[in-house]
Amino acid sequence: xxTVKDGEVRKREILIAARGxxxxxxxxxxxxxxxxxxxxxxxxxxxxxxxxxxxxxEAIILDIVEEGARKAEKIIKNKDIPLVNRIMMAIMAxxxxxxxxxxxxxxxxxxxxxxxxxxxxxxxxxRMTPILQEPVLEGIERGxxxxxxxxxxxxxxxxxGHMMFDCNVCEWNIEEYPRKIQAFLSNTERMLGAKxxxxxxxxxxxxxxx
Amino acid sequence: xxTVKDGEVRKREILIAARGxxxxxxxxxxxxxxxxxxxxxxxxxxxxxxxxxxxxxEAIILDIVEEGARKAEKIIKNKDIPLVNRIMMAIMAxxxxxxxxxxxxxxxxxxxxxxxxxxxxxxxxxRMTPILQEPVLEGIERGxxxxxxxxxxxxxxxxxGHMMFDCNVCEWNIEEYPRKIQAFLSNTERMLGAKxxxxxxxxxxxxxxx
Numbered sequence: 313x314x315t316v317k318d319g320e321v322r323k324r325e326i327l328i329a330a331r332g333x334x335x336x337x338x339x340x341x342x343x344x345x346x347x348x349x350x351x352x353x354x355x356x357x358x359x360x361x362x363x364x365x366x367x368x369x370e371a372i373i374l375d376i377v378e379e380g381a382r383k384a385e386k387i388i389k390n391k392d393i394p395l396v397n398r399i400m401m402a403i404m405a406x407x408x409x410x411x412x413x414x415x416x417x418x419x420x421x422x423x424x425x426x427x428x429x430x431x432x433x434x435x436x437x438x439r440m441t442p443i444l445q446e447p448v449l450e451g452i453e454r455g456x457x458x459x460x461x462x463x464x465x466x467x468x469x470x471x472x473g474h475m476m477f478d479c480n481v482c483e484w485n486i487e488e489y490p491r492k493i494q495a496f497l498s499n500t501e502r503m504l505g506a507k508x509x510x511x512x513x514x515x516x517x518x519x520x521x522x
Numbered sequence: 523x524x525t526v527k528d529g530e531v532r533k534r535e536i537l538i539a540a541r542g543x544x545x546x547x548x549x550x551x552x553x554x555x556x557x558x559x560x561x562x563x564x565x566x567x568x569x570x571x572x573x574x575x576x577x578x579x580e581a582i583i584l585d586i587v588e589e590g591a592r593k594a595e596k597i598i599k600n601k602d603i604p605l606v607n608r609i610m611m612a613i614m615a616x617x618x619x620x621x622x623x624x625x626x627x628x629x630x631x632x633x634x635x636x637x638x639x640x641x642x643x644x645x646x647x648x649r650m651t652p653i654l655q656e657p658v659l660e661g662i663e664r665g666x667x668x669x670x671x672x673x674x675x676x677x678x679x680x681x682x683g684h685m686m687f688d689c690n691v692c693e694w695n696i697e698e699y700p701r702k703i704q705a706f707l708s709n710t711e712r713m714l715g716a717k718x719x720x721x722x723x724x725x726x727x728x729x730x731x732x
Contacts, residue, residue: 426636434691464705467692471685472678481644482677495674502712 323361325351327375330368335415339369366428372416373432380406381439388447395456396506399447400514403473406436421480433474441466451504458505465503472496490515533571535561537585540578545625549579576638582626583642590616591649598657605666606716609657610724613683616646631690643684651676661714668715675713682706700725 329350333342344365348358362368384402387393393401420429444466451457459465476482476496484492497511539560543552554575558568572578594612597603603611630639654676661667669675686692686706694702707721 426640430636430639430691437691459708461701461705461708464702465709468682468686468705468709471691472682475681475685476678481640481647481681491671492674495671495678498669498671499675499678499713502715503709505712 319361322351322353322357323371326353326358326361326368327371330365331372331416334369334372334419339365339419369419369428370431373420373428374435376416377432377435377439380436381443384440384443388443395447395451395454396510397513399444399451400511402444402447403440403469406440406473406478429479433471433479436474437467437470440470444470448504451506456506456510459503468503469500472499529571532561532563532567533581536563536568536571536578537581540575541582541626544579544582544629549575549629579629579638580641583630583638584645586626587642587645587649590646591653594650594653598653605657605661605664606720607723609654609661610721612654612657613650613679616650616683616688639689643681643689646684647677647680650680654680658714661716666716666720669713678713679710682709 326347330342330347333346333350337346342365344355344358347365347368348355351358362371383405387398387402387405390398420432441463445462448457448462448466452459452462473496476492482492493515497514501508501511536557540552540557543556543560547556552575554565554568557575557578558565561568572581593615597608597612597615600608630642651673655673658667658672658676662669662672683706686702692702703725707724711718711721
């Protein structure tokens with residue numbers, strides 16, 4: 313008897329196989345047939361779960377957001393880490409770490425995939441804002457931050473971080489990069505109403521991300 | 523004898539006709555033939571200037587950026603207007619005013635046109651940042667603003683303004699709108715290092731933009 317769980321497992325198998333192919337062969341060069349060959353299923357089974365190859369990539373993007381969000385939640389819960397560090401680490405955790413993550417992101421950043429890039433940003437914003445809400449409110453309460461619009465401040469920091477460092481709208485060259493990161497940290501500090509220099513400790517961490 | 527100017531005039535005729543059609547019939551519903559019928563040229567002539575209908579839309583987008591930039595330059599030069607007002611008015615001048623501008627922008631904001639939306643943002647950022655540089659530096663010199671990264675501050679304000687109010691990543695409902703504008707002005711103030719409340723006067727102006 314086919315159970316709901318079987319369906320979920322099958323779906324996951326397709327996603328894992330597709331991820332591997334997109335990373336190794338490239339999205340454009342991967343056909344639905346390539347995916348079928350690896351998962352060893354009939355075409356009809358594939359189309360039962362996904363309407364198209366693009367829908368598979370969409371599902372992978374939602375997975376990337378979810379992975380980032382779960383890492384962020386875990387970091388936020390770890391009260392051994394100072395508050396400001398937790399917030400910045402949770403934001404940085406949005407850079408996916410699984411094997412081939414960079415390749416999937418490169419795929420996203422291609423001009424042809426602007427639609428999927430928007431989907432990523434929209435989903436990430438919706439998923440991450442509530443996660444960061446709690447520590448930011450704690451920071452306000454403890455007098456570390458000072459702001460009137462916490463939700464919008466988080467949205468703005470996430471948007472700016474993405475637009476400046478994680479999409480193809482701004483393409484800095486290697487020499488511009490350190491200054492752009494310093495400026496981003498300075499603007500983040502100001503929006504949070506934190507002490508001047510409070511985020512300087514993250515300069516190095518951000519540098520390591522690239 | 524065909525002169526360069528003839529070519530430019532012809533190109534402009536195509537752009538004006540296409541703009542009218544995109545606005546009235548919609549981009550998807552407009553064919554290259556529709557454009558030919560209005561400008562009264564042969565298909566070959568059209569394809570001499572543009573490779574596709576999409577390239578026409580791209581050219582219209584560059585025109586929109588250029589129109590906004592020229593308006594901004596004019597405002598910045600008008601020293602009768604107080605400095606802070608000039609800067610905010612120049613940013614707001616990016617909302618195009620020509621007839622049908624909203625329809626063209628709606629076209630841009632459709633998910634299918636994410637690629638063109640990115641083109642708009644990239645071009646706008648490159649064109650507008652140097653225009654705003656001069657008045658921002660003047661503001662720093664006069665002690666109205668205080669910041670270490672003027673270029674990046676301008677980039678961030680332009681990016682945030684676009685992402686929060688002028689694309690389809692953030693879709694606020696009508697009740698959320700006033701708060702989002704207040705938050706944007708507050709974040710802009712903080713990034714510029716301006717006095718708290720310095721930009722409050724723009725709340726109403728922004729409100730009228732929608």
